[in-house]
Amino acid sequence: MSTLKVDNITGRGSTGFTGSVKSEGGNTTTDLQQGLAKVWVNFDGTGTIAARDSLNLSSLTDIDTGRYQINISSVFGNNDYAPSFTCGFEQTAFGRIVCYDGAFTTSVILIRTSLTTTTEDMPVITGNTHGDLA
Amino acid sequence: MSTVILDTITGKSTATTITIGSTPVVSASANSMTIRGEGTAQTSIQQGLAKVWINMDGTGTIATRDSFNIASITDNATGVHQNNSTNALASDNFTCVYNTGNGSGASNDATNPGTGASASHPNTASQAVFETFDENGSNVDREYVGGSWHGDLA
Numbered sequence: 001m002s003t004l005k006v007d008n009i010t011g012r013g014s015t016g017f018t019g020s021v022k023s024e025g026g027n028t029t030t031d032l033q034q035g036l037a038k039v040w041v042n043f044d045g046t047g048t049i050a051a052r053d054s055l056n057l058s059s060l061t062d063i064d065t066g067r068y069q070i071n072i073s074s075v076f077g078n079n080d081y082a083p084s085f086t087c088g089f090e091q092t093a094f095g096r097i098v099c100y101d102g103a104f105t106t107s108v109i110l111i112r113t114s115l116t117t118t119t120e121d122m123p124v125i126t127g128n129t130h131g132d133l134a
Numbered sequence: 135m136s137t138v139i140l141d142t143i144t145g146k147s148t149a150t151t152i153t154i155g156s157t158p159v160v161s162a163s164a165n166s167m168t169i170r171g172e173g174t175a176q177t178s179i180q181q182g183l184a185k186v187w188i189n190m191d192g193t194g195t196i197a198t199r200d201s202f203n204i205a206s207i208t209d210n211a212t213g214v215h216q217n218n219s220t221n222a223l224a225s226d227n228f229t230c231v232y233n234t235g236n237g238s239g240a241s242n243d244a245t246n247p248g249t250g251a252s253a254s255h256p257n258t259a260s261q262a263v264f265e266t267f268d269e270n271g272s273n274v275d276r277e278y279v280g281g282s283w284h285g286d287l288a
Contacts, residue, residue: 021167023287024180028221030287034202035183067239080200082187082280084231099243100235100278112235114242117269130187130282131200 038081039072040128045087045113046121058107066119067101070109074133079104081131087113088124096122106134185228186219186283192234192266193275205260213266213273221287222260228285230257234266234276242269243276259288 020029041054049062061069070083085098101110109129113122168176188201196209208216232245244267257263262283268274 021179021183023221024166025224025286025288027288030180030183030185030221031202032179032183034187035185037184078200080189082189082200082282083233084280084282085233086231097242097244098233099241099245100233100239100280102235102239103237103278110239111233112239112242114269116271117242119242128282130184130202131189 034130037128037130038074038076038133039070039083039109040126041070042124042126043068044123045125046123049121063101063110064119066113066121068111068113068125070111070127072107072109072129075106077106077132077134079106081129083109083111083127083129085111085125085127087122087126089120089122096120098125098127180287181284184282184284185221185223185287186217186230186262187281188217189278189280190215190217191277192279193277196275210263211273212275214263215266215279216261216263217281219260219283223283224259224286224288226257226259228257228283230262230264230281230283232262232264232266232279232281234280235278237277241274243267243274244271245279245281 019032021032022029039056041051041057043049043051043060045068049060051057051060056073058071058073061071063069087096087098089096096113096115098111098113101112112119113125114120167179169179171177186203188204189199190207191197191199192215196207196215198204198207203220205218205220208218210216234243234245246265265273266276266279
């Protein structure tokens with residue numbers, strides 16, 4: 001066995017480390033940076049909205065009933081990232097939905113939660129976002 | 135302080151562990167690399183990675199704005215889209231979540247994924263088919279469509 005004792009390991013050049021890992025099946029590799037969620041959040045969208053836990057979240061804004069603005073701390077490199085969100089409600093007789101509520105910016109995601117045509121505040125809203133950080 | 139600058143770190147064996155102090159930061163066995171989580175548990179790097187993500191325009195001649203591991207996209211019908219991956223997953227039992235919306239945010243859209251059991255919209259190891267609906271339950275094409283897949287790559 002060999003042991004290397006250091007304080008920092010740095011990739012060459014200005015880009016730091018980029019990397020890939022072997023797939024679960026062992027037949028290919030997959031990119032680390034591209035596969036990482038750059039934002040995730042679990043928040044209560046009722047009353048005074050509040051994040052229960054999050055990654056790379058700056059703040060949440062309650063725009064209107066069932067309409068939320070997710071503000072990102074470390075911004076994306078463009079507006080072409082991919083948020084994936086879902087929501088829950090205690091009374092589960094009808095499914096609630098999440099949709100995008102307008103175009104993204106590098107630091108803002110707008111979502112809307114509703115039951116068919118009626119926007120509703122939801123107690124559990126969760127999501128993650130993949131894309132290229134700036 | 136010491137710094138090592140290099141291109142590649144390779145373990146001498148198939149199961150290599152990198153530790154800082156006495157804490158295992160990364161340990162690897164065949165096709166599985168784990169990293170210590172925020173607490174004390176280890177979590178799989180491979181399992182935590184999205185295997186596909188996409189931001190696409192589902193209107194007109196549909197087009198990908200940005201993506202990862204997407205080979206192509208197919209416009210099957212109004213409000214029915216298919217995403218085809220470059221590197222296939224190991225089975226059709228992966229998770230995929232999609233959302234849609236228009237630029238003005240004026241509609242309450244729903245997005246339903248296909249399933250492997252669906253005869254009309256089957257997911258396979260390399261494709262996901264999903265439908266987008268407006269607030270009246272009618273299939274509709276939307277300007278903003280985004281989603282991601284998690285699961286086991288082949």
